[in-house]
Amino acid sequence: MDMQDLNIRDYLRIVRKRMFLIISIFIITSIITVIYTFTRTPIYTASTKVLIERNESNPLSNPGNLRFDQRFVSTQNQIIRSTNVAKNVVKILSLDTVHAHHFFPKETSKLGFIKSLKKSVKSFISDLFNIDKSNQDDPSNIENQEQIAEREKQVKVNIIAGYLKRGLEIMPISSSNIIELVYSDTNPVVAQMIVSTFVKAYMEEVLEINMSNASRTLKWMAKKAEEERVRLEKSERALQKYMQDRDMITIGNRIAITPERLTSITAQLTDAQSQRDELEERVRKIESLDVESYGIESLSWLTADESLTILRQQILANERNIEELSKKYGEKHPAMIKARSEKKILQNKKQQTIARLIETERNNYELAQAKVRNLTRLMTETKKEALFLNENLLQHSILQREVESNRILYQSLLEELKVQRLTNQEQSINVWVIEPAGVPGIPSKPNKKKFLMLGLFLGLLGGLGLAFGIEYLDNTVKSAEELEKRFGFTVLGTILQTKEQLPEKIVQIDPLSVISESYKAIRTSILLSSAEKPPKTILISSMSPKEGKSTVSSNLAATIADNNFKVVLVDCDLRKSRVHKIFELNNQQGLSTYLAGASGKDIVINESTIASHSIIPAGPAPPNPAELLGSRRFKELIGKLEQKFDFVILDSPPIMNVTDSLLLSKLVDAMVIVCRAGKTNYEMLDKGMKVLANIKANILGYIINGIEVKHSGYYYYGYDSPYVSEEME
Secondary structure (H helix, E strand, C coil): CCHHHCCHHHHHHHHHHCHHHHHHHHHHHHHHHHHHHHHCCCEEEEEEEEEEEECCCCHHHCHHHHCCCHHHHHHHHHHHCCHHHHHHHHHHHCCCCCCHHHHCCCHHHHHHHHHHHHHHHHHHHHHHCCCCCHHHHCHHHHHHHHHHHHHHHHHHHHHHHHHHHHHEEEEECCCCCEEEEEEEECCHHHHHHHHHHHHHHHHHHHHHHCCCCCCHHHHHHHHHHHHHHHHHHHHHHHHHHHHHHCCCCEECCEECHHHHHHHHHHHHHHHHHHHHHHHHHHHHHHHHCCCCCCHHHHCHHHHCCHHHHHHHHHHHHHHHHHHHHHHHCCCCCHHHHHHHHHHHHHHHHHHHHHHHHHHHHHHHHHHHHHHHHHHHHHHHHHHHHHHHHHHHHHHHHHHHHHHHHHHHHHHHHHHHHHHHHHHHCCCCEEEEEEECCCCCCCCCECCHHHHHHHHHHHHHHHHHHHHHHHHHHCCECCCHHHHHHHHCCCEEEEEECCCCCCHHHHHHHCCCCHHHHHHHHHHHHHHCCCCCCCCCEEEEEECCCCCCHHHHHHHHHHHHHCCCCCEEEEECCCCCCCHHHHCCCCCCCCHHHHHCCCCCCCCCCEECCCCCEEEECCCCCCCCHHHHHCCHHHHHHHHHHHHHCCEEEEECCCCCCCCHHHHHHCCCCEEEEEEECCCCEHHHHHHHHHHHHHCCCCEEEEEEEEECHHHHCCCCCCCCCHHHHHHHC
């Protein structure tokens, strides 16, 4: 449809026609918007305001320094944004350990899985190539592993610090030394905690920048703290080495590897014993039966074997063949000898197959026994290992307590060292929190009202856009007005889509229905199509299959016959005939047998249950339908039918598939094209009409079939009028 030719009424028609699609898109978009809005993780924003000034010992000596200094404020902003401050926030809040899951909700599990997979692959390769593992216990290797772990920890800290820096917003208050720190997070408490900690970390960073040479006390404490750090590291290494030497891996506070392995072996042993018992029962039954006897074939697992089943079927087929041959020939006949030889070969194959299957079961039984023995031995070894592991837990606990004691001492020294440094340093910058950060109670994102209004608007706009887009891309026949406008031929009538089981006989079944009235209107259009006389021979065809030409032909012939005209319906679709199925006729004799000269001089004409209505079925499908329809015998048949009947209606194959309809169009007075609404596209129709124009076919008009009034967007006044309803009643 050309959108440029549409007016307001056409737009309204398209909207009414596609109302279901528009409402569906609107509802789907609205639902998606609601789901997205109410399932999206809310973002909370916390903020704090900080006053930053220089610490001047004598403000009167240089009063200009107390005034607003843009460079000073910008410098402090850069310090707050520095990586050291962000790392200090990570350290203070333990974001890389305690709260790591908040920043790595999926990464933590992935890293753990990758590390476990890497260790398993490394262990497998070592076992496969017998690589010596003694070097793994070397202190240098342990130190390398600790260095790698420390680097991984630093990488995690750097990642979190970068995340915090990107999330922090610093907004200086114009013409003042006050700045506002803003941070957003999915957790309001985390947002408040981080923005407040940024202020604390900034204060500590200022202290570090302005630190001078420490006193002896600070040096001694720093040295002592370093010694305690080394001692802590040694105790941690000792604990790690102890666990590695004894292959102990802790999950939480439990030793988990051995119990899990013991549980797994127990489950495998139970399954293996069950399998062994089942195979033992099979072998026992085999031993109790004779292999050559028929009783062994009754075993269920033998009966279910596909190859044995095929052999039994072949033996049965051979026995039936021998029985049939024995009725014709004697025992020494070559056919009988061959058949009995085949039977013997098949029986030998069957016995060999049974023997092979029995031997397989015995081998499986032996393997199952070996598996049970191996699993039993493995379970015993695992139990011993579990007992040995429990004995080592005591020493493990001692080493663990030593590590905790060293860690507490080291942390205490660090805290004391910080206190001493604070007391020995002079603060050059004063920082005051003039507006502490509170826990936000309302999320700043998403704006639900804005999202919902936008979703409703986009849903309506998308539904309308899709409706007009589909209408623009829909190149199928939809209305009589558009079809007449495109090709200039008259639309003889339109037929509604019906849900009847036999639409081909609707005129006979329900002569007062709306569809029957449509066929009567088409009949009137044909009878009044010519000023002198209506066309006597009418060809009914379509552009492609399944457009309803046979249905139209059958009902149109019945409708014309109801008007006291003698009508004959000829099924000229010699490839896929349907008329004999519609009227339940014998198709052994018909048009094809007559044209081929196989049914005598006269063609078989079947009388219908409708008065003055006759039918000529297509007959069996011939190898050369086009040659038969183009023969002189067919032309003579058309002449005879014109003399005997008032109207001759030919049901022909589709125009675009074969040339049969083109041949028939030269033998008839008029041709009617059946189009199916929503299926016949204008591109195909245009090609077909050009072909018909080239051969100068006399086209009477179109019939539009299968129109859905509710979804077509057009109002057909005759169908819903009170007059028709009263007549139907």
